[in-house]
Amino acid sequence: MSEFDLDLFVIGGGSGGVRAARIAAQTGAKVGLAEEYRFGGTCVIRGCVPKKLMVYASSFSDAFDDAEGFGWSVGATSFDWWKLIAAKDTEISRLENIYLTNLRKAGVHVFTSRARLTDAHTVELVNGKSFRAKHILIATGGTPFVPDIPGAELGITSNEIFDLKEQPRRIMIVGGGYIACEFACIMNGLGSHVTQAYRGTQILRGFDDDVRDHVADAMRERGVEIMLAHEPASITKEADGLHVTLKNNDLSIVDQVLFATGRHANTRGLGLEEAGVKLKPNGAIAVDEWSQTSVPSIYAVGDVTDRVALTPVAIREGHAFADTVFGGTPRKADHELIPTAVFTQPEIGTVGMSEAEARETGEIEIYRSTFRPMLNTLGGRDEKMLLKLIVAKDSRKVLGCHIVGHGAGEMAQLVAIPMRMGATKEDFDNTMAVHPTAAEELVTMRTPVE
Incomplete structure (x- = not known):
C-alpha cells in the first residue's frame, strides 16, 4: 500500500x-x-x-x-x-x-x-x-498591491472593477503599467473622464521608449489625462465624490479610484x-x-x-x-523571446529586446516607420501607427520588434515565430509584402534611422 x-x-x-x-x-x-x-x-x-x-x-x-x-x-x-x-x-x-x-x-x-x-x-x-x-x-x-495611504480602502483594484454596479463618471487610475494603461483606455472609450496618476516620468516602464512615448501621446489625444510624477497621498469621501490629495498637494475629485500599482x-x-x-x-x-x-x-x-x-x-x-x-519527457519552459500585447488604444504588440536593452549587447540598427494607416484616413483620425525593428549590426539578426496600432497583438504573435528561428533583417526583406496592410511595413523598411 x-x-x-x-x-x-x-x-x-x-x-x-x-x-x-x-x-x-x-x-x-x-x-x-x-x-x-x-x-x-x-x-x-x-x-x-x-x-x-x-x-x-x-x-x-x-x-x-x-x-x-x-x-x-x-x-x-x-x-x-x-x-x-x-x-x-x-x-x-x-x-x-x-x-x-x-x-x-x-x-x-x-x-x-x-x-x-x-x-x-x-x-x-x-x-x-x-x-x-x-x-x-x-x-x-x-x-493586486494597494499602497498604504490613508483612505486606500475607498479605492478598488482590477479585481473589483469588473463587478461595479455603476460606471464611474470620473475615475482616477493610479499606476503606469499595462493594467493601468489598459483600464485608462477602456474607461475612456466607454465615456468616463479618466485621470491617470503615475509616479514615474513616463508610463509603461520596461517597454521600448519609442513605444512608451507614442502610446502616451495617443492616449492624451483621446482624452486621457496622464499626470506623470504624481501619486496619491490620501483619499477621503465627501459629498461630491472621492477627494484624492496628491503628494504635491493637488486635489482631484472623482467617483472612483482604481489602484493598478502592481501585483x-x-x-x-x-x-x-x-x-x-x-x-x-x-x-x-x-x-x-x-x-x-x-x-x-x-x-x-x-x-x-x-x-x-x-x-x-x-x-x-x-x-x-x-x-x-509524470510524462517521461523532461523539458523546461523557455522564457526567451516571449511575445506580448498590451490592449491600450492604440494597441501594443512586442517581442524581443527594447532599443535600450539591445544597445547593451553591441552595435545595432534601428528601422522605424510611423504612418497613418488606411483605417484612419476616411475616418478623419490623425492617430498614427508605429512599427520598429531592432537589428544586430554584425549578425543582422532581428533582436526586437515593436508595433503600435490596430492588430498589433496579432502581428506580434506571428512575427515571434521567425524571430525564434533566428530570422535576419534580410529574411524580412526577402519576404513578399501583403498589400494593402499595415503589417507590410515590417518587410518594406529598407533604410535604418540615424
Whole structure:
C-alpha cells in the first residue's frame, strides 16, 4: 500500500495549475486540485478575458465616430454599463464551467476549498481533511498591491472593477503599467473622464521608449489625462465624490479610484515557510529552471514565482512540469523571446529586446516607420501607427520588434515565430509584402534611422 493518497496535489485552479493537473492526470497519475474561489484563475475570471471583452466594448466608440467617413449614417448612441457587465458574467461563467468540466473529464479530483501545506507532502483543506501527495504544485498566482495611504480602502483594484454596479463618471487610475494603461483606455472609450496618476516620468516602464512615448501621446489625444510624477497621498469621501490629495498637494475629485500599482505573489497563509519552501525577498516562491522549489517534492508555476507574469507562460510552465515529472519527457519552459500585447488604444504588440536593452549587447540598427494607416484616413483620425525593428549590426539578426496600432497583438504573435528561428533583417526583406496592410511595413523598411 502506498504511503501517498495522490501522486500530485495542485493548489490553485488558474491557467497554470489546471494545465499541469490535466496533463499529469492524462498520464495516469492520481491528481487532486484545490481552488478557493473560481476555476480559471485571474486570467479567466478577473483578468485577461473580461478585460479583452471590455476592450472590445470600448472600441465601438471609435467605430461609431469613424463610420460617417466611410458613408454610414449612425444615429444617437448610448452605452449601458450593466448590460455589458451582465453579458461578461455570462461568458465568464461559461468558460469557468469548461475549465471545471475538462478537469473532471481528465480524472482530476476537484476541491472547491482553500488549501495549505502542513509538511513537504501533506495538503490540508479548510474542513480539516488532509491528503498525502508524492508531489505538490503551488499555482496560486498573484494578487493586486494597494499602497498604504490613508483612505486606500475607498479605492478598488482590477479585481473589483469588473463587478461595479455603476460606471464611474470620473475615475482616477493610479499606476503606469499595462493594467493601468489598459483600464485608462477602456474607461475612456466607454465615456468616463479618466485621470491617470503615475509616479514615474513616463508610463509603461520596461517597454521600448519609442513605444512608451507614442502610446502616451495617443492616449492624451483621446482624452486621457496622464499626470506623470504624481501619486496619491490620501483619499477621503465627501459629498461630491472621492477627494484624492496628491503628494504635491493637488486635489482631484472623482467617483472612483482604481489602484493598478502592481501585483505580488499570492503566498500568504499557504504554510510554505513551515514546509521549508524558500521565498524570494518580495514573497514570491524561489524555483529553479525546472520549477522546483527548495523542497524537492514541491514545485511552483505561474505568477506566484514572479518570473514572467503572463498567462501563456504559466500554461507552458505547468505543461512542462507535468511532462517532466509524470510524462517521461523532461523539458523546461523557455522564457526567451516571449511575445506580448498590451490592449491600450492604440494597441501594443512586442517581442524581443527594447532599443535600450539591445544597445547593451553591441552595435545595432534601428528601422522605424510611423504612418497613418488606411483605417484612419476616411475616418478623419490623425492617430498614427508605429512599427520598429531592432537589428544586430554584425549578425543582422532581428533582436526586437515593436508595433503600435490596430492588430498589433496579432502581428506580434506571428512575427515571434521567425524571430525564434533566428530570422535576419534580410529574411524580412526577402519576404513578399501583403498589400494593402499595415503589417507590410515590417518587410518594406529598407533604410535604418540615424
